[in-house]
Amino acid sequence: MTASSRRPLDGIRVIEVGQLLAGPFAGCMLAYFGAEVIKIEPPKSGDPIRGWRVVEDGTSLWWRSLGRNKKSVTLDLKQGAGRALAKQLIDGADVVIENFRPGVMEEWGLGPADCKQTNPGLVYARISGFGQDGPYANKPGFASVCEGISGFRYVNGFPGEAPVRPNLSIGDTIAGIHAALGIALALLERERSEEHCGQVIDVALYEAMFNLMEAVVPEYDGAGVVRQASGTTVTGIVPTNTYRCRNGKYVVIGGNGDSIFQRLMQVAGHPEMAKDPRMANNAGRVVHERIIDQALADWCASKDADDILALLEQARVPGGPIYNVEDMVADPHFNARGLFEQVEINGKPLKIPAILPKLERTPGRTDWPGAAVGSHTDHVLRELLQLDEEKIQSLRSEGII
Numbered sequence: 001m002t003a004s005s006r007r008p009l010d011g012i013r014v015i016e017v018g019q020l021l022a023g024p025f026a027g028c029m030l031a032y033f034g035a036e037v038i039k040i041e042p043p044k045s046g047d048p049i050r051g052w053r054v055v056e057d058g059t060s061l062w063w064r065s066l067g068r069n070k071k072s073v074t075l076d077l078k079q080g081a082g083r084a085l086a087k088q089l090i091d092g093a094d095v096v097i098e099n100f101r102p103g104v105m106e107e108w109g110l111g112p113a114d115c116k117q118t119n120p121g122l123v124y125a126r127i128s129g130f131g132q133d134g135p136y137a138n139k140p141g142f143a144s145v146c147e148g149i150s151g152f153r154y155v156n157g158f159p160g161e162a163p164v165r166p167n168l169s170i171g172d173t174i175a176g177i178h179a180a181l182g183i184a185l186a187l188l189e190r191e192r193s194e195e196h197c198g199q200v201i202d203v204a205l206y207e208a209m210f211n212l213m214e215a216v217v218p219e220y221d222g223a224g225v226v227r228q229a230s231g232t233t234v235t236g237i238v239p240t241n242t243y244r245c246r247n248g249k250y251v252v253i254g255g256n257g258d259s260i261f262q263r264l265m266q267v268a269g270h271p272e273m274a275k276d277p278r279m280a281n282n283a284g285r286v287v288h289e290r291i292i293d294q295a296l297a298d299w300c301a302s303k304d305a306d307d308i309l310a311l312l313e314q315a316r317v318p319g320g321p322i323y324n325v326e327d328m329v330a331d332p333h334f335n336a337r338g339l340f341e342q343v344e345i346n347g348k349p350l351k352i353p354a355i356l357p358k359l360e361r362t363p364g365r366t367d368w369p370g371a372a373v374g375s376h377t378d379h380v381l382r383e384l385l386q387l388d389e390e391k392i393q394s395l396r397s398e399g400i401i
Helices: 022-032 061-066 080-091 112-118 143-149 170-192 205-210 216-223 258-267 282-287 289-301 305-314 325-330 332-336 377-383 389-397
Strands: 013-016 036-041 070-074 095-098 123-128 200-204 240-244 250-254 319-321 340-345 348-353
Touching: 013 022, 013 080, 022 036, 022 061, 022 070, 022 095, 022 123, 022 170, 036 080, 061 348, 070 377, 080 112, 095 170, 112 123, 123 170, 143 170, 143 205, 170 200, 170 205, 200 205, 240 289, 250 289, 250 305, 258 289, 258 305, 282 289, 289 305, 305 319, 377 389
Parallel strands: 013 036, 013 095, 036 070, 095 123, 123 200
Antiparallel strands: 240 250, 250 319, 340 348
16 A cells, blocks of 8 residues: 555544434545445435435535545434344444434444443444533534534624524534544544543534634633624734725735734825834724724725735735635635545536645545445445345345345
């Protein structure tokens, strides 16, 4: 195996029994970096996300990205025979990922205590809205709800208006990243420990978002400050804002370093502000935020976005455009950095995003896009569980696979 083809999780087997987004995104990351991810789905329908958002030829385009590199195996976990087969697969695995309501896996005899008896080295990752214990454990926990209670939504939006969300299920994705990190840490610890035992990873969506909250807690506890929504700015850092240009496009300017601020105000036509001792440091600029922002807003409104960005680059001031996906796909830097990979679906090319981070010696890659429901069922049952064709056909006729 060459250095370029090796991946850090080669040889790690993962059983993914989650659905929709948080668990499957964790599985997607692991599969991208070499793990053999066997995704267990309900027979016929599969993961509901196969039918979400933009659908082409009966399958969501999202699934082609989220399901990449995974082996799809159909098992009806509501039937005892389906659960028994799942248990056999888990017994031969390194990792389980599940994101059902707390208690469901235990009801099925597939909880951590059940699996540890026959596979003590198993790393068991659980993703839920509010965690496996505590008074809210059994509450339904969709990303939207968990982003709200985490404190994340409260600081998003404009003062006096309803908090806003990005047009993404960010809570699910962030939870999935936390789960993938937890799995990597647990696998590393397993290799280093004498017992070679696995452990349970308990990821809650609201806690994953809580982990993004920077200084919100110590500022409240130490100074009684409750951070509020601040529109397009960041409270206590000036100037950093989004400005509308003459041609209707927006630019982001980050001029909050002391020397950067001086260069910014010079190029913006305000040398007097660049030299003003009251604005020489961030604390002073916070006091004069309204004046500074108005000057920059007027400057941007007088020129097109490309002209503003060219002047900022010339002055070595951080600035950039607000991109949509069309802009990203056309951008030479995005392409030079390899942020898009092309797969083929029914003879047609499709771009999907690369999975980060980048690794120098053992990078991840897409081997195949999200496959059809159950497309690997026969192979996995035959190769891993040593079932013969007659048994497989019997399971299929009974609706178990």
